[in-house]
């Protein structure tokens with residue numbers, strides 16, 4: 215049987231290589247620039263699907279519970295992600311509210327929904343309806359999803375405010391932290407393997 219070789223392009227220097235099967239814990243490096251081209255698959259599709267569902271639950275927690283709780287002299291206030299967007303909308307920098315809403319709520323929500331959709335079908339060995347469009351949308355969404363930037367901002371705010379007020383991280387913040395890690399793990403190179411896994415089924 216004539217099997218055509220699978221090619222792999224280095225994202226950093228555009229060199230072209232023939233992909234070789236990797237054993238556990240092995241990785242392929244670019245011989246020209248040293249960048250990592252490919253790692254052996256540590257997670258199965260089932261595991262990725264389970265992580266995507268976990269990410270969806272964490273997203274609900276991150277939005278339903280306060281990320282920061284501020285209290286001073288008996289008065290207490292809580293801020294959720296949505297409340298922070300609302301607060302920006304009422305201030306003088308209204309356009310920032312739209313950008314914040316897009317980058318910390320809408321983009322991650324779409325990302326998680328697409329991941330669950332694609333992996334749900336891949337889990338039963340099928341390509342999801344609209345597979346190509348969904349995979350492309352995921353790539354386009356990645357730069358717009360800025361949960362890790364949001365997390366860093368909240369942590370800086372907590373440290374800065376801690377000297378003046380009684381600030382404590384809420385349950386939403388823990389969920390947000392775990393969600394950031396999961397999204398990095400599943401999206402990106404983790405999901406690109408579906409192109410290979412479902413080859414022949416993609417229409």
Ligand SMILES: [Zn+2]
Pocket residue numbers: 224225226227228229244245246247248249
């Ligand atoms: Zn390279």
